[in-house]
Amino acid sequence: MVHSYNLRNTPPISGVFLHRTSILGNPEFEFISLNSTTKSAPFKSLIFVNDPVGIKILQSCNGLLCCSGSFRTNSKTYYIYNPNTKQYTLLPKACSVPGSNRGFICSVSLAFNPLKSPDYKVVCMHNIGSDDEDHQISIYSSNTSSRRFVGGTFTASGLIYLSGIYWNGALHFRTSEDCCLCFDVEKELFRTMPLPPIPVGREERRVDYLGASRDHLYLIQRGLRQPALHS
Numbered sequence: 001m002v003h004s005y006n007l008r009n010t011p012p013i014s015g016v017f018l019h020r021t022s023i024l025g026n027p028e029f030e031f032i033s034l035n036s037t038t039k040s041a042p043f044k045s046l047i048f049v050n051d052p053v054g055i056k057i058l059q060s061c062n063g064l065l066c067c068s069g070s071f072r073t074n075s076k077t078y079y080i081y082n083p084n085t086k087q088y089t090l091l092p093k094a095c096s097v098p099g100s101n102r103g104f105i106c107s108v109s110l111a112f113n114p115l116k117s118p119d120y121k122v123v124c125m126h127n128i129g130s131d132d133e134d135h136q137i138s139i140y141s142s143n144t145s146s147r148r149f150v151g152g153t154f155t156a157s158g159l160i161y162l163s164g165i166y167w168n169g170a171l172h173f174r175t176s177e178d179c180c181l182c183f184d185v186e187k188e189l190f191r192t193m194p195l196p197p198i199p200v201g202r203e204e205r206r207v208d209y210l211g212a213s214r215d216h217l218y219l220i221q222r223g224l225r226q227p228a229l230h231s
Contacts, residue, residue, distance in 0.1 A: 013213070015041075019057070027054055042083040049079070049088070059110050059163035064120060066110040066163065078108055080120065080142070091122060091140055092147055106135075109164035109171045111185045119143040121185055123164065123171055133157050137183070150188045156181055167212040174210050195219065 014037075018030040031041030046055035051069040059066040063084065069077035078091040094105055106127040112120035122140040124147075129135070133155050140147040159181065164171030166185075172193065173181040179192040196219065198205050209220040 061110040106161045
């Protein structure tokens with residue numbers, strides 16, 4: 001299914017970044033320009049703060065970058081960085097999940113639509129169960145510069161701990177099941193979205209890519225001979 005809206009007002013894509021493998025120090029990026037007006041790379045490495053292990057890009061969303069510092073799960077530092085203005089925001093440290101002695105952050109996702117608002121939200125998923133299936137959501141708002149927990153504990157089996165893809169007002173999270181887990185950022189509610197059928201001749205699904213571009217959500221799953229693209 002293809003869903004599109006407001007294509008005429010969608011900002012053009014300036015280019016894409018390719019992450020170069022780096023064992024030590026700040027990761028380096030290659031920039032590929034996709035239009036004639038943007039030729040030089042906004043950056044080759046992220047050095048807006050001094051981090052001993054380097055800054056990692058977790059997600060991009062409509063011109064903003066969600067980044068992390070230290071790779072240690074319990075001590076990661078998170079930033080929202082604007083490569084055009086060179087400005088960044090240090091996100092506050094996550095507080096303890098109410099009623100739980102656990103609660104490490106397993107996923108951080110950025111939701112930003114400049115056509116609707118200059119403000120953005122960062123949705124953090126906290127793992128609070130010993131079986132890795134119980135979770136809690138907290139949301140940081142740039143409008144209030146604060147973080148709060150929303151809703152109650154929910155169970156999500158087969159969740160893949162990557163940043164969600166922001167599309168059509170919701171963050172979409174990959175799972176090992178036959179659906180995506182979707183979080184409506186405004187309504188603060190979860191729903192599921194079914195995935196295309198498993199390719200003929202395969203017994204299980206293998207998703208290579210889930211992403212959004214130009215108001216479309218794309219999924220690439222591997223078939224027997226060549227990848228299949230769904231939008």
